Amino acid sequence: MRDKLSTEPYKGVRDFYPEEQAFLNYFMRVARQVLESAGYVEYGASILEPAELYKAKGAENEEIVSEQTYTFTDRGEREVTLRPEMTPTVARMVAAKRRSLGFPLRFFSIPNVFRYERPQKGRLREHWQLNVDLFGSRSVSADAEIIRIAHDLLISFGAKDGEFEIQVNDRRIMEDLLNKIVGIESSETRQVIRLLDRFEKAKAETTAKIAELIGDQKLARLIEALSGETTMNRLHAVSEPFEAFQNMRTELAAAEIKTRYNHALTRGFDYYTGMVFEVFDTSGENTRSLFGGGRYDNLTQLFDDEPLPGVGFGMGDVTLYDFLKTHELLPAYRPPTDLYIAITSPEYALAAQTFAGELRGAGVNTAIDFGEKKNVGDQIKTAAKHQIPYVIVLGPDELASGQVKLRDLASGQERALARGEVAAAIRGA
Amino acid sequence: MRDKLSTEPYKGVRDFYPEEQAFLNYFMRVARQVLESAGYVEYGASILEPAELYKAKGAENEEIVSEQTYTFTDRGEREVTLRPEMTPTVARMVAAKRRSLGFPLRFFSIPNVFRYERPQKGRLREHWQLNVDLFGSRSVSADAEIIRIAHDLLISFGAKDGEFEIQVNDRRIMEDLLNKIVGIESSETRQVIRLLDRFEKAKAETTAKIAELIGDQKLARLIEALSGETTMNRLHAVSEPFEAFQNMRTELAAAEIKTRYNHALTRGFDYYTGMVFEVFDTSGENTRSLFGGGRYDNLTQLFDDEPLPGVGFGMGDVTLYDFLKTHELLPAYRPPTDLYIAITSPEYALAAQTFAGELRGAGVNTAIDFGEKKNVGDQIKTAAKHQIPYVIVLGPDELASGQVKLRDLASGQERALARGEVAAAIRGA
Numbered sequence: 001m002r003d004k005l006s007t008e009p010y011k012g013v014r015d016f017y018p019e020e021q022a023f024l025n026y027f028m029r030v031a032r033q034v035l036e037s038a039g040y041v042e043y044g045a046s047i048l049e050p051a052e053l054y055k056a057k058g059a060e061n062e063e064i065v066s067e068q069t070y071t072f073t074d075r076g077e078r079e080v081t082l083r084p085e086m087t088p089t090v091a092r093m094v095a096a097k098r099r100s101l102g103f104p105l106r107f108f109s110i111p112n113v114f115r116y117e118r119p120q121k122g123r124l125r126e127h128w129q130l131n132v133d134l135f136g137s138r139s140v141s142a143d144a145e146i147i148r149i150a151h152d153l154l155i156s157f158g159a160k161d162g163e164f165e166i167q168v169n170d171r172r173i174m175e176d177l178l179n180k181i182v183g184i185e186s187s188e189t190r191q192v193i194r195l196l197d198r199f200e201k202a203k204a205e206t207t208a209k210i211a212e213l214i215g216d217q218k219l220a221r222l223i224e225a226l227s228g229e230t231t232m233n234r235l236h237a238v239s240e241p242f243e244a245f246q247n248m249r250t251e252l253a254a255a256e257i258k259t260r261y262n263h264a265l266t267r268g269f270d271y272y273t274g275m276v277f278e279v280f281d282t283s284g285e286n287t288r289s290l291f292g293g294g295r296y297d298n299l300t301q302l303f304d305d306e307p308l309p310g311v312g313f314g315m316g317d318v319t320l321y322d323f324l325k326t327h328e329l330l331p332a333y334r335p336p337t338d339l340y341i342a343i344t345s346p347e348y349a350l351a352a353q354t355f356a357g358e359l360r361g362a363g364v365n366t367a368i369d370f371g372e373k374k375n376v377g378d379q380i381k382t383a384a385k386h387q388i389p390y391v392i393v394l395g396p397d398e399l400a401s402g403q404v405k406l407r408d409l410a411s412g413q414e415r416a417l418a419r420g421e422v423a424a425a426i427r428g429a
Numbered sequence: 430m431r432d433k434l435s436t437e438p439y440k441g442v443r444d445f446y447p448e449e450q451a452f453l454n455y456f457m458r459v460a461r462q463v464l465e466s467a468g469y470v471e472y473g474a475s476i477l478e479p480a481e482l483y484k485a486k487g488a489e490n491e492e493i494v495s496e497q498t499y500t501f502t503d504r505g506e507r508e509v510t511l512r513p514e515m516t517p518t519v520a521r522m523v524a525a526k527r528r529s530l531g532f533p534l535r536f537f538s539i540p541n542v543f544r545y546e547r548p549q550k551g552r553l554r555e556h557w558q559l560n561v562d563l564f565g566s567r568s569v570s571a572d573a574e575i576i577r578i579a580h581d582l583l584i585s586f587g588a589k590d591g592e593f594e595i596q597v598n599d600r601r602i603m604e605d606l607l608n609k610i611v612g613i614e615s616s617e618t619r620q621v622i623r624l625l626d627r628f629e630k631a632k633a634e635t636t637a638k639i640a641e642l643i644g645d646q647k648l649a650r651l652i653e654a655l656s657g658e659t660t661m662n663r664l665h666a667v668s669e670p671f672e673a674f675q676n677m678r679t680e681l682a683a684a685e686i687k688t689r690y691n692h693a694l695t696r697g698f699d700y701y702t703g704m705v706f707e708v709f710d711t712s713g714e715n716t717r718s719l720f721g722g723g724r725y726d727n728l729t730q731l732f733d734d735e736p737l738p739g740v741g742f743g744m745g746d747v748t749l750y751d752f753l754k755t756h757e758l759l760p761a762y763r764p765p766t767d768l769y770i771a772i773t774s775p776e777y778a779l780a781a782q783t784f785a786g787e788l789r790g791a792g793v794n795t796a797i798d799f800g801e802k803k804n805v806g807d808q809i810k811t812a813a814k815h816q817i818p819y820v821i822v823l824g825p826d827e828l829a830s831g832q833v834k835l836r837d838l839a840s841g842q843e844r845a846l847a848r849g850e851v852a853a854a855i856r857g858a
Binding site for chain 2: 004005006007008009010011013014015016017018020021022024025036037038039040041042043044045046047048049050052053056070072074075076078080092093095096097100101102103104106109112114116125126137138139141142144145148251254255302303304305335336337340346349350353354356357360365366367368369370372381382383384385386
């Protein structure tokens with residue numbers, strides 16, 4: 001005899017029992033509703049991608065691919081990666097059908113993505129991530145549209161303005177700030193932006209590192225520029241994209257969507273070429289950003305010489321769940337089943353199925369018990385375990401009279417009804 | 430400069446552009462509706478599973494795991510498999526929460542599953558598969574319920590009775606047929622059943638192999654028993670489960686669901702312990718079975734000493750697609766977007782977003798063009814590429830008068846409407 005197997009899932013991934021699956025379905029349903037309303041269309045792809053899709057961005061990425069992704073060699077000697085993110089996939093797909101797709105192209109997907117990393121809060125090895133992309137426009141109105149959708153999503157999940165904050169910045173403006181206001185050399189810009197990525201999380205450590213790089217004097221100017229109100233006036237004079245960026249914020253403000261201009265917001269570096277944004281929980285419970293995105297105007301260059309502008313964002317199921325939990329916005333679990341039919345003896349299973357068929361035809365989701373080795377009380381306990389709201393017990397009396405008792409399990413109350421009245425009673429409840 | 434990357438997906442998997450994704454969503458939506466109506470609840474799990482989950486069934490399975498699945502070793506020296514099927518996963522999950530789950534337990538899931546095999550028609554390396562399971566009942570009414578759901582699914586996808594045929598058998602009855610009617614030794618039963626799995630596909634080859642094993646005389650008796658009507662009467666006398674099996678068929682017939690008793694139907698061997706069924710396309714276009722399932726009364730034994738009865742089936746997206754296509758039952762693609770707003774100049778993008786916001790609030794899914802580098806005709810072509818049914822052109826006249834023209838792109842007809850009448854006109858169309 002072999003030993004019994006463990007019932008644990010693979011390390012760092014989750015089983016979705018009905019309650020967890022119901023949340024995932026809720027996430028997908030609300031996301032689909034918001035995105036389709038805004039004119040976006042859903043696409044999908046396999047989780048398997050050629051590893052070169054992630055290595056292509058340079059040596060640094062090769063390291064990320066080998067250390068932070070699931071990458072293996074198949075028996076055809078192909079190197080294959082479980083996608084760690086959806087963006088390279090959608091860039092590949094759009095590049096493949098560039099001639100037949102219409103632009104602007106509004107695409108969304110809700111894939112699972114994989115990272116090989118130590119499991120920690122909000123950072124599982126597999127999670128689900130809504131991806132929203134608008135390709136083919138350089139308009140600030142496209143930037144505004146993406147931020148508006150991010151906002152509308154949270155509102156559709158029940159959040160109120162004030163429970164979250166949208167921070168915005170622009171990579172080009174940030175470069176102008178660093179080069180033209182602070183006086184940092186272009187050659188150092190990238191490194192400073194990298195360090196600033198941790199500015200709000202670890203101020204002391206980050207400023208020390210920046211001082212090492214650019215000296216104390218420029219650091220003082222940098223800190224003043226990042227926080228000071230006068231920066232706005234100076235940016236107006238030195239940064240060409242500043243006006244359009246402020247117009248985007250004005251467009252959002254007209255739709256009553258507030259944004260906070262965070263001069264230090266970087267959201268990484270290599271991807272983004274223009275506007276970036278991140279959404280934060282204002283409760284203080286979830287300190288990392290909930291999600292974010294930005295503009296990237298050369299994603300398809302790996303496949304194609306012609307540049308294609310894009311702007312978009314991704315939103316993960318785990319951080320959203322934590323946010324909704326903090327703000328008591330998680331929907332209560334309710335199983336899809338409305339009614340459970342218990343029977344006084346196994347011989348009534350067929351009669352129960354017939355009755356269930358009538359009810360299903362009238363829009364009531366119905367399950368039956370087969371009456372094996374259990375008294376009616378045990379069958380009702382089964383319904384309660386499944387959290388099914390209503391129970392009917394079917395026996396010879398009910399079958400002869402056509403009269404049944406509809407029991408509400410939460411209240412314990414019973415209603416006497418003719419068989420034909422049950423569906424309306426449940427649907428009207 | 431690196432060479433440009435290929436835009437091809439990984440070998441044997443598919444990209445889901447909006448039309449393909451729409452079919453996958455349709456498959457899932459109809460499946461959810463039918464299953465939830467019947468009292469089933471959705472669960473899910475990661476595609477990553479410990480490899481031992483598939484190896485546990487014995488040496489033969491180790492071969493299948495190493496040759497037909499994606500199995501690799503992670504950096505923690507764990508062997509991990511991309512699930513080739515959902516059944517071991519659901520057995521693991523049910524065993525893990527056996528004490529808190531209520532039985533009978535009705536579970537379904539629509540996972541993607543992976544097989545490492547040569548791509549061929551209907552056998553990709555990744556496909557999506559509806560899995561339906563009813564745990565905790567040995568009732569023939571549970572067997573009937575599973576077959577009824579298989580039937581109802583096809584009807585809900587638009588199929589008519591007669592376009593498909595449900596074939597049924599029972600492993601225990603088949604063993605009685607082989608042992609008690611044909612006279613095959615118990616030690617040879619398993620091998621004969623294995624061979625019979627190919628009986629209808631390759632009759633000559635299969636009968637030659639069986640003759641080798643059991644001799645010509647028994648082969649003649651076997652062929653007679655598999656085809657003959659007299660077998661039914663004899664099974665009645667020699668096979669204890671025969672009566673319950675026929676009762677199940679009677680229960681289905683009462684619900685106007687016909688089943689054909691195929692004495693040679695095996696559907697593999699190791700899984701199933703009772704009823705098995707397979708659904709076939711009667712058109713002759715798709716000769717392999719569309720899908721099938723059966724009863725397995727010891728699935729959780731890998732985890733748990735207490736046996737748990739179960740009955741269920743799986744239905745894949747690719748074979749379903751082929752069946753629906755053959756019978757002209759595929760739904761026409763229609764994008765989720767109802768309306769496209771074109772603008773005569775980029776300066777009207779904000780006005781277009783505002784109008785779009787009003788329409789979305791009134792239930793019309795609306796996308797806008799940003800009016801970059803394109804005349805209005807080009808923008809309307811974009812809407813046509815997206816297959817969006819309606820277009821409105823917004824310019825200074827429309828904004829001043831509040832009057833717009835709603836163009837139906839299919840017919841080319843235009844209707845003059847006040848801005849506030851557009852949503853009702855589209856919704857009422």
